[in-house]
Amino acid sequence: MTEPPAQTLGMRDTFGLWANLGVSLLLPVAAAFAVLPGRSLGASILAIVTGAVIGAILLGLTAAPAARERVPAMVLLRGLLGRRVSYVPTALNVVQCVGWATFEIVIISEAASRALSAPRWPFVLAAGLLATVMAVRPLGAMRVLGRYAVWVALAATAYLFVRVLSHPLNALPHEGAVSFWTAVDVVIAMPISWFPLAADYTRHSRNARTAFVGAGVGYGVSTIAFFTLGLLALAAYGTGGFDVVGALLAVPVGALAVLVLVALELDEVFANIYSTAVSTQNFAARVDRRLLAVAVGGVATVLALVVDATSYEAFLFLIGAVFVPLAGVLVVAYYLAPRGSWDVSETAPARVPLIVGWAAGFVAYQLTLPTYFDGVGAGWTAWWAARQANLGIPADNGWSASLVSLAVASLLTAAVTVPATLRARRRS
Known part of the structure; x- marks a missing residue:
């Protein structure tokens, strides 16, 4: 049976939980894609801050409704798409959560095995078991993460910053983002990737303000810190991708700090298992x-x-591109709707115009930046690249696919929602 959504997480717990969820070894790895070649380190950091602020605001806006409606994320989408159509994002979310949980377990086991020069498989089993236990008792796990684990993460992060900054910083690599806005897009993708999961946790927050500030600011601060750590490691050690983890392991007592962060990476696995x-x-x-x-x-x-x-x-990443425009549709439709009118019942009807806005946003995303596949999936990338050429959209346009997608989905949703809301207010 579905557990009662007890609203017991205050600002401290909510902020700490989301700050912990932002502590991830994926972010320093992804920092290689936020580098602006030929530009200063400060320019890349500006792109990181810009992307983190935009992404954090969007995350907060999509997290807050759950504290009012007191329902999980996919049930919240019934008010947007109707009960039956909500099964589509639900199925996609299940697939992506299982995938990301698997990916996070791989990262934990790889980092731990490198740090201890040991086989990988015991760490796979340990990470999977511990995260599953946390998912069975989620409220207890959320409180521990929000109140205590965040301080351990802060200490380990501070140590890594001090050690990296003690090394001379060189010029950044000559590969990375093709423009400022594509770098911003990489950073936006991290907070917005939590949109399909956010309400599963913020439904336990005491009110909408707590959910918005706790989720947005908590995750946003961690995003800035860990992307910046990745950039500094690139400049200090001249290595990127998963080799950043190896570079961090090379600093004195760095293995201990990374092992602490690996342990805290369990919260991402827990979150994906629980949300599935x-x-x-x-x-x-x-x-x-x-x-x-x-x-x-x-x-x-x-x-x-x-x-x-x-x-x-x-x-x-393709599934992520599905959820970016859906976030825009939800934000516009929910905040323009009259208070108390959001229907999450078993009989919630489909709202076809909003579904059209969602689909249009996804198309806009792919026309801006087709999801890259090689091998079997290369046909997907080639088909969208051909559509770009047909419409005269340069392949290296340098636009932010997330912002273009959000703009298209949000404007189409507003065009439908605003007149309907005005008519409802006149009738009332």
Whole structure:
């Protein structure tokens, strides 16, 4: 049965939880794609701050409604798409959460095995087991992360900053983003990737303000810190990608600091396992969430042992491109709707114009920056590249696909929602 949404997380707990969720080794790795070649370090940091602020505001705006409606993320989308159509993003979210949980377990096991020069598989099993236990008792895990683990993360992060800054900083690599806005786009993608999960946690926040500030500021601060750490490591050690982890391991006592961060990376695995279970309840509300969490945790752990997670990464980014415009549609439609009119019931009707806005936003994203696949999926990339050429859109346009997608989806949603809201107010 679905657990009652107890609203017990105050500002401290909510901020700490989301600050912890932003502590991830993925961000320093992704920093290589936010580099502005031929520009100063300050220019790349400005792109990081810009992207983090935009992404954090969007995350906060999509997290706050759950504190009012007291429902998980995929149930919240019933008010946007209707009950039946909400199954589409629910299915996609289940796939992406399992994928990201697998990917995070791989990162934990790789970093830990490098730090200790040990086999990878024991760390896969340990990470999968611990994250699953956390997902079975989520409120307790959220409180521990929000009140205590954040201080451990802060200490480890500060140590890594001090050690990296003690090394001479050289010019950044000559590869990276093609423009300022493509660098911003890389950073925006991290906070907005939590949109399909945010309400699963902020429904437990005491009010909408707590959810907005706690999620937005907490995750935004961590995003800036860890992308910047990645840039500094690039400048200090001249290495990027997953080699950044190896460079951090090379500093004195760096292995200990990274192992602490690896332990804190468990919260991302926990979050993805828990949200998979909660999202599944949009299909089957009567199934015990704890049993679902155990099943999902087992699947992610097995996949981390046998699957090359990096080959799955492009598909995860494609699903992310689906949720970026959906976030824009939700923000506009929810905040323009009269208070108390959001229908999340079993009979919530489909709202076709909003679905059209969502689809148009996804098309705009792919026309700006087609999701890159090689091998079997190369046809997807080639087809959208051909459509770019047909419309005269340069392949290296330098635009932010996230902002273009959000603008198209939001404007189309506003064009439908504003007149309907005005008519409803006149009638009332």
